[in-house]
Amino acid sequence: MLTLVLRIVPAMETAKVKRIYNFSSGPAVMPLPVLERAREEMLSIGGTGMSVMEMSHRSKFFGYVIEGTERRLRELLRAPNNYRILFLQGGAALQFSMIPMNFLPPDRSADFVVTGAWGVKAASEAAKIGKANVIYSSEKDGFRTVPEQSELAFSSDAAYVHYTSNETIDGVEFKYELDAGGIPVVCDASSNILSKPFDIEKYAIVYAGAQKNIGPSGVTIVIIREDMLDLVPANQPALLDYRNIANNHSLANTPNTWGIYTIGLVCEWLEAQGGVGSIEKRNLEKAAILYKFIDGSDGYYRGHAANSCRSLMNVTFRLPSEDLEEKFCDEAEAIGLDGLRGHRSVGGIRASIYNAFPREGVEALVEFMNDFASRNG
Numbered sequence: 001m002l003t004l005v006l007r008i009v010p011a012m013e014t015a016k017v018k019r020i021y022n023f024s025s026g027p028a029v030m031p032l033p034v035l036e037r038a039r040e041e042m043l044s045i046g047g048t049g050m051s052v053m054e055m056s057h058r059s060k061f062f063g064y065v066i067e068g069t070e071r072r073l074r075e076l077l078r079a080p081n082n083y084r085i086l087f088l089q090g091g092a093a094l095q096f097s098m099i100p101m102n103f104l105p106p107d108r109s110a111d112f113v114v115t116g117a118w119g120v121k122a123a124s125e126a127a128k129i130g131k132a133n134v135i136y137s138s139e140k141d142g143f144r145t146v147p148e149q150s151e152l153a154f155s156s157d158a159a160y161v162h163y164t165s166n167e168t169i170d171g172v173e174f175k176y177e178l179d180a181g182g183i184p185v186v187c188d189a190s191s192n193i194l195s196k197p198f199d200i201e202k203y204a205i206v207y208a209g210a211q212k213n214i215g216p217s218g219v220t221i222v223i224i225r226e227d228m229l230d231l232v233p234a235n236q237p238a239l240l241d242y243r244n245i246a247n248n249h250s251l252a253n254t255p256n257t258w259g260i261y262t263i264g265l266v267c268e269w270l271e272a273q274g275g276v277g278s279i280e281k282r283n284l285e286k287a288a289i290l291y292k293f294i295d296g297s298d299g300y301y302r303g304h305a306a307n308s309c310r311s312l313m314n315v316t317f318r319l320p321s322e323d324l325e326e327k328f329c330d331e332a333e334a335i336g337l338d339g340l341r342g343h344r345s346v347g348g349i350r351a352s353i354y355n356a357f358p359r360e361g362v363e364a365l366v367e368f369m370n371d372f373a374s375r376n377g
């Protein structure tokens with residue numbers, strides 16, 4: 001029988017809370033200073049006597065919050081002024097439907113470059129709305145690779161091309177930005193946005209659920225080129241209409257106010273880290289520590305992705321058997337290395353090491369992997 005034990009943690013105890021190394025793929029680790037700041041401002045923010053989550057989204061104060069978050073994101077992303085930054089709900093997965101509802105007319109098609117599980121979902125949702133062509137899929141090779149740009153041929157009637165810059169479940173990442181020769185490019189960047197510089201001007205739309213690399217769940221960031229808004233058909237349902245949401249500055253209805261505030265804090269933290277260029281350098285170093293160890297393990301650990309397209313954010317690998325993988329995760333968890341189980345659809349191990357994940361946690365994992373292999377060889 002399950003018994004639920006509720007324990008009130010005394011205030012003094014919270015000051016020395018033990019934090020684990022959180023390898024979760026999302027919702028994922030947040031920067032500690034962000035959590036501390038949010039705690040500080042929980043009861044009263046900026047002298048208002050309220051928490052952000054208690055105030056009207058129409059209030060002047062929340063106006064500062066959302067404008068500040070947008071300005072910070074725009075700077076970090078280097079998004080030019082002809083791009084709008086929107087805060088939506090429904091997750092990245094709602095974009096799989098909303099994009100074709102807005103931009104896939106009955107007489108056109110949309111091209112999909114599928115390099116993992118999320119791309120499969122994006123294409124299958126679009127196919128419910130209109131004509132979706134999967135022009136490339138690496139499914140046959142188990143989603144270990146991404147195509148060369150030269151391997152891609154786009155449909156002549158494509159209204160847009162969709163791809164996933166980092167496949168979170170499979171751990172494969174594009175190392176270049178896709179060029180569709182003038183066809184609008186739509187990119188699901190949920191798990192690598194702000195992990196490295198993106199050239200926003202190459203895209204018509206970049207979207208990302210916040211809970212991997214930018215903040216808490218419940219907010220989706222959409223960066224959309226203004227001319228796309230003119231293509232939105234009339235009579236779209238109001239909350240599925242990018243133009244309506246843009247015209248209302250993401251306040252067409254009540255947005256996730258707490259999430260937007262927290263994203264602003266994460267952006268501030270990222271600025272303090274030196275911005276996207278500096279964080280990329282650190283991300284490269286973190287991933288290199290892990291991949292180098294995997295490659296040097298005499299095949300005990302086997303990386304899933306082909307070397308040329310290994311993700312910097314989601315490091316996927318296998319052990320000699322599923323039983324050992326199970327044991328590995330249990331033992332890791334017991335010493336505070338949490339969230340390493342691969343996605344239920346593919347199994348194996350996945351270490352998600354987003355921007356906020358500390359290098360020391362990667363070093364701790366490698367030390368554990370070394371020890372585990374020597375005990376279970």
Ligand SMILES: *Cc1c(COP(=O)(O)O)cnc(C)c1O
Nearest residue numbers: 091092093094118168190191209
């Ligand atoms: C997590 C994820 C999604 C789905 O995000 P939700 O916010 O759960 O809808 C879509 N695409 C990618 C690449 C993801 O990593």
